[in-house]
Amino acid sequence: MKLYFAPRSRAVRIAWLLEELGLKYELEHFKVGDKTLRSAEYKKIHPMGRIPVLEDGKVTIYESGAILQYILAKYDNGSLSLTHKDPEFPEYLQWIHYAEGSIMQQVNTLVVETILLPPEKKNEVNVARALKLIKIALSNVNSRLSDREYLAGKFSGADIMTGHACYGARNAGADISEFMHIQDYLERLLSRPAFKKAISL
Numbered sequence: 541m542k543l544y545f546a547p548r549s550r551a552v553r554i555a556w557l558l559e560e561l562g563l564k565y566e567l568e569h570f571k572v573g574d575k576t577l578r579s580a581e582y583k584k585i586h587p588m589g590r591i592p593v594l595e596d597g598k599v600t601i602y603e604s605g606a607i608l609q610y611i612l613a614k615y616d617n618g619s620l621s622l623t624h625k626d627p628e629f630p631e632y633l634q635w636i637h638y639a640e641g642s643i644m645q646q647v648n649t650l651v652v653e654t655i656l657l658p659p660e661k662k663n664e665v666n667v668a669r670a671l672k673l674i675k676i677a678l679s680n681v682n683s684r685l686s687d688r689e690y691l692a693g694k695f696s697g698a699d700i701m702t703g704h705a706c707y708g709a710r711n712a713g714a715d716i717s718e719f720m721h722i723q724d725y726l727e728r729l730l731s732r733p734a735f736k737k738a739i740s741l
């Protein structure tokens with residue numbers, strides 16, 4: 541398997557998953573913002589010039605959530621995934637998709653407005669709005685974690701997706717000081733050797 545990867549990107553989720561499962565993979569390393577990601581050559585692999593992308597034999601697949609579900613369906617024996625027979629299967633799916641659906645759009649805005657744009661183009665209204673929406677989205681995760689260690693029954697792909705989104709939100713500058721359960725959760729996740737390895741790549 542080959543993973544198109546950049547440090548501090550959503551590709552970390554996939555490296556984390558591959559490490560958890562003990563699967564062999566090679567990395568094609570980029571940096572976020574790399575011009576090669578916009579090349580015609582790379583756009584044959586991902587038409588929008590994004591990472592992560594996974595190649596597995598004849599399969600090429602992008603979208604981190606889809607890649608995660610693909611890997612779990614093909615290579616996991618149930619250790620990190622739930623099936624429709626598990627009572628928390630709906631929550632498992634919900635929290636897999638919550639990362640991109642409800643957290644990351646605002647995190648993107650925050651990164652663009654606070655890091656990527658030149659000072660004259662930065663817009664404080666956009667920053668304030670993104671922070672407000674992230675707070676609402678994270679508050680929901682915090683409530684979910686008030687009486688459990690993981691989002692859906694056991695440590696699973698849902699934690700890789702939404703746990704990583706919480707980690708990304710915090711790193712982008714979201715204030716999680718009032719979200720005690722997320723703080724503990726991030727510590728739990730960061731103590732996993734597979735996550736440590738993925739963020740060191």
Ligand SMILES: N[C@@H](CCC(=O)N[C@@H](CS)C(=O)NCC(=O)O)C(=O)O
Nearest residue numbers: 549550572573574590591592603604
């Ligand atoms: N929804 C997509 C988002 C992919 C995405 O936006 N990736 C970012 C990195 S986190 C990227 O490729 N940025 C590279 C760039 O814009 O140069 C996913 O979950 O895979």
